[in-house]
Amino acid sequence: MTAPSAVPLPYRVVSHRDETDDTATIVLEPAGAPLPPFAPGQFAMVYAFGVGDVPLSVCGIDGNRLTHTVRAVGAISSALRALRPGDCVGVRGPFGTGWGLPEAAGDDLLVVAGGIGLAPLRPLVLAALATPERYGRLNVLVGAREPGDLLYPAELTGWQADARVLTTVDRADERWQGDVGVVTTLLDRASFDPHSATAFVCGPEPMIRATADDLVQRGVQPDRIRVSLERTMHCGTGHCGHCQLGPLLLCRDGPVVTWTRARSLLLVREL
Amino acid sequence: MTTEASGFLATLAPAHRSRLLALAREVSFPAGVRLFEEDGRADRFWIVRSGSVALDIHVPGRRTAVVETLGEGELLGWSWLFEPYRWHLGARARSALLAAEFDAPKVREACVQDPGFGLAVNHGVAQVIARRLKATRTRLLDLYGPPDTGAAR
Structure with a gap:
């Protein structure tokens, strides 16, 4: 297994879809070098610049693209939920055990x-x-x-x-x-x-x-x-x-x- | 799966299960029919063979609220076992329904005549009530609602 990245790598939002009143799904793709591959069940630390980072499980893995569904429950997750295509975030990972x-x-x-x-x-x-x-x-x-x-x-x-x-x-x-x-x-x-x-x-x-x-x-x-x-x-x-x-x-x-x-x-x- | 091997009947030993089923008659109801109303006389009960039933509560000034749904193998109705034998909820068939229907006074009488059978039936119904109580308490927690941790997330 490749070691997870300890520093956030830049990722760009390529799509945003509202799921419910407080929840959205965003798709990220690397703006530069990609992170090592994620397995189902693992999570990333996703950094909203200037606000902070939160752990988000991957809900979709497509090549180097990562999909996350985020529910707005605080300042950071609200900032992530509000992201639109073209916005950038920092991503660390992959972390944790997978579903196996x-x-x-x-x-x-x-x-x-x-x-x-x-x-x-x-x-x-x-x-x-x-x-x-x-x-x-x-x-x-x-x-x-x-x-x-x-x-x-x-x-x-x-x-x-x-x-x-x-x-x-x-x-x-x-x-x-x-x-x-x-x-x-x-x-x-x-x-x-x-x-x-x-x-x-x-x-x-x-x-x-x-x-x-x-x-x-x-x-x-x-x-x-x-x-x-x-x-x-x-x-x-x-x-x-x-x-x-x-x-x-x-x-x-x-x-x-x-x-x-x-x-x-x-x-x-x-x- | 069949009702003989699952759901409420699975809580009974084979001899008690057979004895209870000997008191049953097979019935069917079309979708949408109301099976009983709140506070009505609880003189029957059912074990669902196939289909789905909604349990509901009438709320004055608002639409009737569905509080739970029951499906294959499940016991429909327990108010018949306890005085004053009045339904606590209403019930409506959500789809075409096949069920084993029981005459409540006859089952109660059989429970009195055969205490072993009576204990088994009471125990089985108690398990159903306990399970639904636990489920209701879990729902009271509103687990899927907004978290109240205050964490900066």
């Missing part, structure tokens, strides 16, 4: 996403769809707050041709024809053999816990449940300690870890 999709060869796949957690899972879904012969049945289960908060609705529809795609929302409007309830309820209708399935889970941590516990109860091995955890990533290289979670430095040892490692850490009130 190839290790799930032969297994049924369960991709469970809550809210913006679908973004880091998107490249994994695309990789699985591109190589269907390597895997068993592909299930994509997505929960969101409201119908308008669902990311990539057109893609979700397109994936239905080759995967079991189920969506649910917490609050329905009169036009919504999908399910209403928490994302774990969708597991009842997923197609998988729990003894030969690998799950990939990303979303708010209570949702991760509920999903992973439910999967274990159904017979999925904790080592075959991979979850993406989030703490305040800062340096990206395991030096500053901002992202420490017990014995883990999530920017280096995560963000993707197995449920075997994560479960006990998420039950501790403060680490």
